[in-house]
Amino acid sequence: AQSVTQLGSHVSVSEGALVLLRCNYSSSVPPYLFWYVQYPNQGLQLLLKYTSAATLVKGINGFEAEFKKSETSFHLTKPSAHMSDAAEYFCAVSDPTGGSYIPTFGRGTSLIVHP
């Protein structure tokens, strides 16, 4: 069975500060990993994905994440937060051998950006 754990339901940063959102996964096989962002009253939008190519993945809006197998982690970072980054962020995992490619989501982390 696959699962993800997102550490911290809320993360608060100042504008211009480093953003770090944590995600640890559990999977019996090398997984596919994703970060999605949800702005208020909207659906989910893919930020980036890891699919066993490069371990450092760059996404949209300046975000990136690094796959660390030894730590079973896929943390999301951005060097400098903007006010527009305030949103809910979800880490997700899918099992590439399961045949369904249906992702399992973490509980989400709400990013709050202060002026």
Added chain:
Amino acid sequence: NAGVTQTPKFQVLKTGQSMTLQCAQDMNHEYMSWYRQDPGMGLRLIHYSVGAGITDQGEVPNGYNVSRSTTEDFPLRLLSAAPSQTSVYFCASSFYSGQGAQAFFGQGTRLTVV
């Protein structure tokens, strides 16, 4: 290109009523799924389909039915609505390529059961 379209966007039901949430995708994706989103719980999988005529249960299937008669459509039926089904529902379609898998989401249906 519409992507994944969900209707309605908002719905209020009385306890015991039934209804169908509609989901359609125009990307010819094999895989479709329904999630519910509740505060602090993330997205939980209700049902999913790996192709026309094939469906399976997810994490929280009780009180919901699905069918997949075409590649494009994946409706979610609430058999007898309960207040515990008050939630935001998201439909997604997924595909797999040599570069991996990706899910595309609709805008959601906000359901209130009174």
